[in-house]
Amino acid sequence: MTAGILIPDVGPIQRASVLGRVNPLVKLGIALAWLVGMGLTLDVRPPLILTLITLIAGLQLGGIAPTALARRIAPLWLAVLGIVLANLVFSAHNPDPLATELFRMGPLRVTQEAVDAAAGLGARVLSIISVGAVFALTTDATFLIDSLVQLGRVSPRFAYGTLAAYQAVPKLADDLGTLRATRRLRGLREWHPRLIVGMLVRAIRHADQLAIAMDARGFGSGPRSTYRPVRWQPLDAVVAIAALAILVAALVVSR
Numbered sequence: 001m002t003a004g005i006l007i008p009d010v011g012p013i014q015r016a017s018v019l020g021r022v023n024p025l026v027k028l029g030i031a032l033a034w035l036v037g038m039g040l041t042l043d044v045r046p047p048l049i050l051t052l053i054t055l056i057a058g059l060q061l062g063g064i065a066p067t068a069l070a071r072r073i074a075p076l077w078l079a080v081l082g083i084v085l086a087n088l089v090f091s092a093h094n095p096d097p098l099a100t101e102l103f104r105m106g107p108l109r110v111t112q113e114a115v116d117a118a119a120g121l122g123a124r125v126l127s128i129i130s131v132g133a134v135f136a137l138t139t140d141a142t143f144l145i146d147s148l149v150q151l152g153r154v155s156p157r158f159a160y161g162t163l164a165a166y167q168a169v170p171k172l173a174d175d176l177g178t179l180r181a182t183r184r185l186r187g188l189r190e191w192h193p194r195l196i197v198g199m200l201v202r203a204i205r206h207a208d209q210l211a212i213a214m215d216a217r218g219f220g221s222g223p224r225s226t227y228r229p230v231r232w233q234p235l236d237a238v239v240a241i242a243a244l245a246i247l248v249a250a251l252v253v254s255r
Contacts, residue, residue, distance in 0.1 A: 014138050017063035018235070024144040025151055026236045030243040031131050037247045038124045043254035044116070047123035050250055051130045058134035072137060076129045084122035088114055141166065143230070150230045157214070164210050175202040 014020045019027070038047050058064045091114035093099045099111035145163045148154040179198045180190040218224065 010137060010140050011063075013063040015140055017061060017138060018239075019057065019062040019134070019138040020140070021233075021235060022239050023151070023230070023232065023236045024139050024147050026240050027135055027139065030240060031135060033244065034131060034247055035128065037251055038127060041251060041254045042117075042120045044119045044123045046250040046254050047120075047127040049253065050246070051123070051127045053246055054127070054130045054134050058130075058137065062134060062138040064134070064137045068137065069133065072133045073129055076133070077126065080122050080125050080129065083125060084118045087121055088118040091117060093117065142228075146226070146228050146230045150226060151232070156224060161210075161214065164214070168206055168210065171206060172199065172203060175199060 010020065034050055038050070055069070058069060059066060088110065089108065091111070093111045093113035094109045096111065096113070099113045102110050102112055102115065104110070141163060145159045149156050149159045176195070176199060179195055179202075183192065183195075184190050
């Protein structure tokens, strides 16, 4: 793998934190269980409880800086606000004459049922976003791929190829900046459809170099040894049990 395609990983504080040391497969399982659990209720309280617990866990147990967490989720929270407003305005409950009307603004009629449905949907999306952000900020990409290969029995060629492609994305951004600077020096417009051709050529070259590097390391040629063995640990069980208990408690609140 060429050195130019590496991207910054999670920081040493997050990597050494409690959540950083939990196996990524456990965290993926928790996220999936919470997602299924949120689909079992329309109440707004369970997703909000899980969102609050996720953010607190990310700050206290994940070593995430509040500013870093805010930068990651703030734009997505704005998207959630748009989803809530769209579902509130265009809800099928608003034209229903049997629905409880809250207020009317011109031709717009807003009902209690529409507010409940929009709030429940927004809370669930908010919870998914928060869980995803905390997972991304506390999970080392290499640790995740090693766990998928060694414990999840995923093909090494596919897993490490995906990791390499993920790490190549910042390199493509650098290539775009280089092409724009080149056009600027030549007195041309920085943005032009021909940039797509240049980016395609650079992407093919990077893919070719990456394929040669992986073949040189013997990916897909037979059994491989592991440089970083990954094993289950007691912390994984403790976190999994605690997460399931939190999910059950949140669902009980809705009842």
